[in-house]
Amino acid sequence: MTAESFRAPEEGRPGVPSAPAPKGLLDVLGVAAVVLDVQGRIVFWSPQAETLFGYGAAEALGQYGARLLVGPEHLDEVVDLFTRVLAGGESWAGAFPIRHKNGEERLVEFRNMRLQDDLGDFYALGMAVDHSTVTRVETDLALSQQLVAQSPTGLAMLDADLRYALVNPALARMNGVPAEAHIGRRIGEVLPDLDTALLEGLAQDVLTTGVPTVERYIAGRTPANPDEDRTWSVSFYRLEGGQGQVLGVAGSVVDVTERHRASLEAERSRRRLALIADASVRVGTTLEVERTARELVDVTVPELADVAAVDILDHVLSRRRTGASDGGPQLFRALAVKGDGRREALAAADPVGSPAMYGADRLVTQCARTGRPVLVARVEPADLGRIARSPEAAELLRRAGVHSYLAVPLIARGEVLGALDLKRTDNPLPFDEDDVLLAGELAARAAVSIDNARWYQSVRNSAVTLQRSLxxxxxxxxxxxxxxxxxxxxxxxxxxxxxxxxxxxxxxxxxxxxxxxxxxxxxxxxxxxxxxxxxxxxxxxxxxxxxxxxxxxxxxxxxxxxxxxxxxxxxxxxxxxxxxxxxxxxxxxxxxxxxxxxxxxxxxxxxxxxxxxxxxxxxxxxxxxxxxxxxxxxxxxxxxxxxxxxxxxxxxxxxxxxxxxxxxxxxxxxxxxxxxxxxxxxxxxxxxxxxxxxxxxx
Structure with missing residues (x-):
């Protein structure tokens, strides 16, 4: 038997397929190879054997393996096992105590088998690994398998082509796709409704650079919840073998929908409080009706709406007694208008200072007549005719993409002064009940300031008239x-x-x-x-x-x-x-x-x-x-x-x-x-x- 008998095929040699890259597990185990001839003498001694048993090749080759490695108390047992392997071709595996060069006794895992060369001669091959190393690897593997299988966190491994190689049950449940249906497929093939370009781009960056991506929020829908938006925290890490070779990417996925919603709601609440605090400082700084109205729309846009208007009932400004509760059309006067975004929506608003008659079926009229908010969370084409002052204005609102509408009354001292009219075009979220409360709070504060300004202007006009008459x-x-x-x-x-x-x-x-x-x-x-x-x-x-x-x-x-x-x-x-x-x-x-x-x-x-x-x-x-x-x-x-x-x-x-x-x-x-x-x-x-x-x- 020569060294050629154990030489691996040359990678890339004509007629010989390229071998895959070696894995690092054998290096972790430190598998030693020892070959004995029929007399029991050592004829092959691997470098790992020197590490495991302590003897160099020069010390071991030609020596009787049993006498070198086994104590007298186990010699007969070893000879019997050796004879059985060579005589009948029987393989044997198990743990056996050996004697290290330094005199220590160590437990070693063996796997023995008979070999035959091209001349018909027989040899005994022994593959040996330190028992404690095997135990540690088995423990680590069992722990890893159980952690992956039982973890509530979704875990996956993507290979170097970013195809699923492993998916744990938690991720399979999150995705609503069986684990086996993931294997060999890319993310976009399993979850087409997510932003898979973003996910695969993140994974590719990690694969290329080795820099982890940690807790990146991704939102969307999966087959597990096809009718509900969910939010996940996704992290990617590059996996490398013992020799530094890139194996793929490991990913962890945590469903953070409720936490994300709570965070968004907390942020919305903070912004609402900030907006109310801002309004308390910026609205009502003077005793001028028009300026107070402008201050209100300045605070409202764009934090609450893309387009805002303050429409005051004309009889309120002129201090006539005609009320807004007679069920007929009402004459409004726009005191302030502001838009942030689409010009068409701003063009559809009433010109500042000009009167505009709104019929009884118009939403702003209903708001002023009843003194209650009017909310159209999702505006349909038929709703635009009840929002706009004219068909032409309704067309402008349609072109601007008005998708949500809210009107809240301006009430001071029990009297309806008019309405705060709000529209959303660029903000994709519809108005909700929280927005109704916020707009109502802003309108209530502004209404008092407008009413104060209205009374003061009346007194001022009287005083100026008296002054000029004198x-x-x-x-x-x-x-x-x-x-x-x-x-x-x-x-x-x-x-x-x-x-x-x-x-x-x-x-x-x-x-x-x-x-x-x-x-x-x-x-x-x-x-x-x-x-x-x-x-x-x-x-x-x-x-x-x-x-x-x-x-x-x-x-x-x-x-x-x-x-x-x-x-x-x-x-x-x-x-x-x-x-x-x-x-x-x-x-x-x-x-x-x-x-x-x-x-x-x-x-x-x-x-x-x-x-x-x-x-x-x-x-x-x-x-x-x-x-x-x-x-x-x-x-x-x-x-x-x-x-x-x-x-x-x-x-x-x-x-x-x-x-x-x-x-x-x-x-x-x-x-x-x-x-x-x-x-x-x-x-x-x-x-x-x-x-x-x-x-x-x-």
Whole structure:
């Protein structure tokens, strides 16, 4: 027997098929091979035998195997087994104690058989493995098999071609396909309703790179649950043999549907709370109906809907008594519309500010009439006609892909104001009951703000109307003077009412110029202002000195409970070319010389406000040459919450120091430059310019 007898076929040699790659299990077991001739001498000794028994090949070859490896107590038994194997060709397998070179006795698993070479000679082949190694491998294998078979986690092995090589019962149940029906097939062939391109792509990446993919969420349907979406956590790991060869990919699958749903619901709840908190800060920041409506749709889109509109019943805005419960069509007015996505859906909405009549069968009308939400979770083509204002608008909604609709009423203090109209186009989820609750919460908060703004605007309109009715109209003609004036109400209705100006013709071609500010706000302040203005006109007719006029006004103001006022009273005498001025706690006027000199604040004694009492007022003479300008104003023009008053006064003077212009243009310039839209105080502004001699009345 020669080494050629045991040589493996040469891989790739013509006529010899290529052998598969060797597996690593034999290396783990460390299988040793020993061959004995008929006399029992060792004629073949593998390297693994040296590892297992301790003797090198030079020490073992030619030695009697029984004497070398077995103790005296087992020698007869071994010889008997050897004889039986060689004599009858009987194979024998079992565990047997051997003696290691170091003297230790070890238990070894043997498998013995008879060999015959090409000359007809017989040999005994012994395959030997350490018993403890075999036991460990058997234990590991049994444990692995039981873990795979009994694990509640779905487990699979894919070979190098990504075909199923092993599937445990748990995965077979998840997939609804018997385990044996998986073997040899790819994922897409077994589970066509999943995103198999993604799954196989993940597995291929792991196979190629060796980098695991851990807990990747996959959603879809399997034959086990063909009518229900499920979610799984999928992990892939590359399997390698003992020599590093790639065997395939192991996959684990855990059904996390309920956990995923709970997580999604928790996230939805968090976002709902965040949206409500955001709305509480962003909606109702002012007492303006239109702005509050815009703030509501800004919060709603795109978090809750792709298109949102705030539709208010027209009779609510006009404060008429016609209600929304008469069962007929209703006239709505869109206060705000916002869309995020399809232009067609936004084009189908009512133009902001324009009235739109909706019939009794329209869903928004039903919402306003009943005061209850209207939900169409899945919009069908027939529903669009009940949502849109017209067939053309319904077609636009169809083209935009509106698939879900929700309208919730805007109710404040028991009155239905209108509805919040919501549509979904790009968001694939339909509106559900949770969305109804969220939209209702947003609508309820916004409705109170809208109702407050509606009432305040009504009060503001009344106050402004009263204020304007108490102020002079176009300033009257005055001898030797050109006059322009402005009144600008405050942004908030509660601040309307206290400021006034007046131009009063006196005897002898003289003219009184008055500006004042009642400290307070609202209709009461406007009424007080009216009384003071009337009194000022009466005392002016007496041709009194300005200080005396303020003294009489001070006494009248003291009789008005809780009110004081500031006032600047000036009399222009064209014959003398001068102004007589008296000040009751008011800001000083600005004098703009015609000579090109710098504009400047007129230096006047401040005086005490009207109503304080017990304070004398002083009259000051100020030259007022032809072409000179005098600018009188109330504090609402210059005072702000953030800027120092002296800086604002300097800014006012600077605006007047850059050349003369028409008085109307001067008023517009001052209001535009100094006034802010949200300033909390009203403004009275009066500008007068002297005419040259012979210029006539203004």
């Amino acid at each position: 102020l002079p109209g176009r300033p009257p003609d005055a001898a030797g003077l050109e006059v322009a004036a402005r009144y600008v109400p405050a942004h908030a209705s509660s601040e309307v009412g206290g400021d006034w100006y007046d131009v009063i013709r006196l005897s002898g071609d003289k003219t009184a110029l008055v500006v004042g500010d009642v400290m307070g706000s609202g209709i009461d302040a406007a009424a007080t202002m009216g009384r003071l203005r009337t009194a000022t006109c009466a005392f002016a007719d007496l041709d009194l000195d300005p200080a005396d006029v303020l003294l009489h006004l001070d006494r009248i103001t003291q009789e008005l409970e809780h009110y004081i006022a500031t006032c600047l009273y000036a009399v222009y005498d064209p014959r003398l070319g001068e102004l007589l001025m008296a000040n009751a706690g008011h800001l000083p006027p600005v004098l703009v010389p015609a000579t090109g000199g710098p504009a400047a604040l007129v230096d006047l004694p401040t005086g005490a406000p009207l109503g304080v009492g017990g304070v004398e007022f002083e009259t000051t003479r100020v030259p007022f040459a032809p072409g000179d300008e005098l600018v009188l104003y109330t504090d609402g023009l210059v005072e702000t919450r953030d800027d120092p008053l002296d800086e604002r006064m300097a800014a006012l003077v600077a605006l007047l120091d850059d050349g003369h212009r028409p008085l109307e243009a001067t008023c517009d310039r001052l209001i535009e430059a100094m006034r802010r839209p949200d300033d909390p105080d009203d403004v009275a502004l009066l500008v007068a310019r002297t005419r040259p001699p012979g210029g006539g009345a203004g």
